[in-house]
Amino acid sequence: MSATLQAFVAPWRYHLDHNGDSKFRDTRKTQFPDHGADADTLITASHVHSFHLGTGASIYTQSILPALLQARREIILVSCFWAQSDTLAALSDAIAQLAQERERLISSQSGAAIEPLRIRICFSSRSLLQKLFHPNSRDGFVYPPHTWPSQLGLPAAEALRAGAIDLQVKTLFFLPFSVMHPKFVVIDRQRAWLPSCNVSWEPWLEGCVEISGGAVSSLMRFYQNVWENSLPDLRDDGNASPSSPELAPSSWLTAIQSPASRFAPLSLESVPTVLLPSSHHQNPCFRPFPWMDDPKPPLTPLNAAVSCLLEMAQHSIYLQTPNLTSASVMDGILQALGRGIHVTIVTGKNMMFLEQIVTAGTTTSRCLKSLIRRYHNLDASASTLTPSPGDDTLTANPDMDLEAGRPRLGRLQIAYFRPDNDNRAGGVSEEPVQSHLKLTIVDEEYTVLGSGNMDRASWFTSQELGILFRSVQFANVVGSNVHDVLKTRTATLYESGRARDD
Structure with missing residues (x-):
């Protein structure tokens, strides 16, 4: 295992073993499937052949x-x-x-x-x-x-x-x-x-x-x-007839x-890879009354990986998700912003509206308004350390606020996906009307793809499957192709330094 992947695996394993709601940990063996005992088998490598949008x-x-x-x-x-x-x-x-x-x-x-x-x-x-x-x-x-x-x-x-x-x-x-x-x-x-x-x-x-x-x-x-x-064995004896x-x-x-x-055709060999399943849970753990605290989600391999990546981020987080209603994800984003990490979010507007209400009791648009409000009210001193005289923190962190002695807030950019206006007006076939891509890129090095959304359903009840790659080259290929597609397909909801869009 490479040293860089070990830097991820150690906190990820700790999350799986120690964090999360004890109710979910105590019933882990009833989850479908249970990955608590064999998480090491999820750590592997892959040859990446292509990425397709x-x-x-x-x-x-x-x-x-x-x-x-x-x-x-x-x-x-x-x-x-x-x-x-x-x-x-x-x-x-x-x-x-x-x-x-x-x-x-x-x-x-x-x-x-x-x-x-x-x-x-x-x-x-x-x-x-x-x-x-x-x-x-x-x-x-x-x-x-x-x-x-x-x-x-x-x-x-x-x-x-x-x-x-x-x-x-x-x-x-x-x-x-x-x-x-x-x-x-x-x-x-x-x-x-x-x-x-x-x-x-x-x-x-x-x-x-x-x-x-x-x-x-x-x-x-x-x-x-x-x-x-x-599952039966597939014996490759060299005599099988092709179709x-x-x-x-x-x-x-x-x-x-x-x-x-x-x-994008690729030939990336021995890329450090972690398969990230999320077991299904029948209990959604709703809290119907406003005075009840939000429960912690079950820290499945996928949930724990996203939480760890948000905590580990050193300079940038990119999230593209159809919906954003997970309180844990929003808390992680706010904490990262407080450390000076720059965060970009691309999501959907009114996508699967009824599903959001049923599974989360809220909507992405409401959660984004709350996120923006909390960002404006964020007290950076609560999550940063003031350097002492002679400390080299200022040299190590170019985003340091020299007067306050703490990192400046990270930049926050939020955009809604929308179809390309010219293609839509021209009735072009297969012009995407929403984004269903689930993508996380952290520090332009860690990339997570798969089925998991950043919504409450994916974090609490649905069985999911993600896959993490540690490769700067793969992250750059994915990021550049996604950026190219989104050039004419996003509408800015919020960007640091601009007036709020209420």
């Missing part, structure tokens, strides 16, 4: 589905939401094409058997009725094959069997609103994609990172703990384009 449909059709068509033994696809959409139609076509090509391969071998291709599709939410009547069991619900075309928009079982494809579709959901929120795709247990998008219709700005290496093994352990406890060596996906798979698409 765009809408969900463009990311799937340009990056994920072409790789899916080259699968030889297994495809694992996990999404939170599942809905009729261009993404689903393209996915269904890709699976049907795989089945047809494999059937041709069987015919060309005079009916000789080929190794079955395992496909496991997992999701949590399809409709309100589906969630209300979902079995309250960790075994979930497995969709019968006859329902695949009518309810899920997938190819018929007969066509898949003819191509030696072994498909299973499973859902997990726990009332009142504990969705399984992670999204990832793993091909042949060798390469993985972690997108922020679901298999759904929303034209939102999304991100996706492609990796291989040790982090994929950690991801497979997470999948096994949640979705498929009796179709002659298949040329570009000849039939139409790549959906978005004006927000940015694709």
